[in-house]
Structure formats: structure tokens, C-alpha cells
Amino acid sequence: MNKTTLDHLRSLNPITDDRVTASLPPGEREARFHDLLATAASDSGRRRRKAIRLAVRTALPALVAAGVLAAVIVARHETLPTGQSPIPVASVLQFVPQGKYLVIKVVDPAADPARINKELADHGLNIQITLPAVSPSLVGTDTGTRIEGGEVIGESTEPANCWKTGAKPCVPVFRIPKDFKGHAELGIGRPADAGETFDRTGQVDAPGELLHGLQWRGKTVGEVRTMLAQRNAKIFEFRVDVKPPGGRSSTDAAQTVPDNWYVPDALPWSPDEVLVWASPKR
Numbered sequence: 001m002n003k004t005t006l007d008h009l010r011s012l013n014p015i016t017d018d019r020v021t022a023s024l025p026p027g028e029r030e031a032r033f034h035d036l037l038a039t040a041a042s043d044s045g046r047r048r049r050k051a052i053r054l055a056v057r058t059a060l061p062a063l064v065a066a067g068v069l070a071a072v073i074v075a076r077h078e079t080l081p082t083g084q085s086p087i088p089v090a091s092v093l094q095f096v097p098q099g100k101y102l103v104i105k106v107v108d109p110a111a112d113p114a115r116i117n118k119e120l121a122d123h124g125l126n127i128q129i130t131l132p133a134v135s136p137s138l139v140g141t142d143t144g145t146r147i148e149g150g151e152v153i154g155e156s157t158e159p160a161n162c163w164k165t166g167a168k169p170c171v172p173v174f175r176i177p178k179d180f181k182g183h184a185e186l187g188i189g190r191p192a193d194a195g196e197t198f199d200r201t202g203q204v205d206a207p208g209e210l211l212h213g214l215q216w217r218g219k220t221v222g223e224v225r226t227m228l229a230q231r232n233a234k235i236f237e238f239r240v241d242v243k244p245p246g247g248r249s250s251t252d253a254a255q256t257v258p259d260n261w262y263v264p265d266a267l268p269w270s271p272d273e274v275l276v277w278a279s280p281k282r
Helices: 003-011 043-066 111-121 221-229
Strands: 075-078 086-088 093-098 102-108 126-130 144-147 152-160 171-177 183-188 232-244 252-254 260-269 273-279
Touching: 093 111, 111 126, 126 260, 171 183, 221 232, 221 273, 232 260
Parallel strands: 126 183, 232 273
Antiparallel strands: 075 086, 093 102, 102 171, 144 183, 152 171, 232 252, 260 273
16 A cells, blocks of 8 residues: 555545536646847936836835725736846735725735745735645635634635636735734745645546546546546556455555546646546446
8 A cells, every 4th residue: 555645645625625627727827927128228228127126116105105006906017137127026916905904816826925025025915825735726726724813804706606617817816904903824825846745636528627628537547547548648557445354445556547436526636637546346
């Protein structure tokens, strides 16, 4: 038995939430940078860029004081190597005042958590967001919330119910009292990197998943293997029910099983792998 693999399997979030069991869309990838702008190396060009940076540094404190940054996504500028223009970098969070509440939209759930948490801290919020790697159908969805010493934080998505309809992008939204003084930890699913094992998984045939739209349940291992190969994916490992004579049944890991065995269940494992349950009987 592969204890390491089984321990990881047990750590995966079981499908217990109605939102998780529903069809969920893949999330959007990180916000794209604007195309780099070619610039001449003339003295006038350098003076113009210097003036732009000075104007930004001068205007930004006034904008913060006016509270404008709490309502819009602000483009910041990063310095590039000599000969290139600064490029705007959009904030990963959008802050929108609504009465006595502050609505926070995570417009880029694939962003670096440190960047997200810095934006929250910059707004005086003791809130941390974690971004576990999830299978495609869970990208951008809530994977767990913990609140201490504060009012309950409302959660939704934009568009509403996009985790059901498959609309993209599916943006996580949190509704927080403006006077929130507690501590909160919010989990939001992010896309997994190539070769990375999922921390949380949706249904293997949900929108965006490797077996979406296929009639795989009850098929043979060989048939399911072919389905996955057509999508440049493969079987990671098998789970086989074992019942020794006079003993209790258990589930063991197996690297191989006969291709004529049947597949009653499967689970996303990584971006190009699926964990498969197999049985000699249909």
C-alpha cells in the first residue's frame, strides 16, 4: 500500500458542499501585462518618463486620502530596464464601498498570495487569503473561511452562481463591514501548476475537468485510458477494493490493473492525471 499517496488522498477535500458538487468553471489565469511599448532612447523621451513617474508619486497620496482607491482598481507602474516604458499592473483586488460594507472582489485568484494580502493590509484589514491548488472546476471558489472576533463575512461570486452556470471569469466576492476589527482567513482556489497535485478537487467530469462530457463511469480501464490519452492525460494510479478471507475490506493503491476491469469512480489528481477506482466486476 502506498501510504504517502493514500495520506494525500485522505487530505483532499471531500465533495460535501453543494457548491462543490455542482458544475464549476475553470478560473481565469493571472492578469496579463500590457504589451511592452517601444520607446526611443532620446533625451526628450527620458525626460517624459521621469515626468510621468513624478506625477504619479505626487498624485497618489491625494487619491488615497480621498478614498478613491477603495472603489476602483488602480494601475500601478513598475520600473523596467533602460529603454523600456513603465507598464501598468492592475490590482488583484477591487474594493467597492456599499453603505456600511466594503465589497472585495478577487479579480485575479491566480495571483501571488503575498500580493493579495499586502493589498488587504494596505486597506487596514487583518485578513489573509490562502490560495490552495484546485482542480479546474474549483478555480476561484471559496475553499474555507475562518473568522475570529468579527461579524460574519458574506461570500458570493460574480456573476451570481457562476460556479453553477459555467460563466467565466467566476470572481469570488467578500462583503465585509467597514468597521471590521477581527481576523479572518479566506481560502480561494487557484489553478495548479504543471505537475502539481491538487489540494482540493471537484467532480472529475465537471466543466473544465479531464473527463467532462464523457461517458466514463462503468467503462473499462482500457476505454478510460484511451479517453484520457485523447486529452493528453493519463491515469495516475488505481484504487482497488481488497477483502482478504475472513477479514475486513480495504482499499489499496495499485500501479496497474487489467485493462478489462471496470471503472466505478475517479478523482482529479493533477492537471494531466486522474486517480481511478477499478474493479473486476461492473
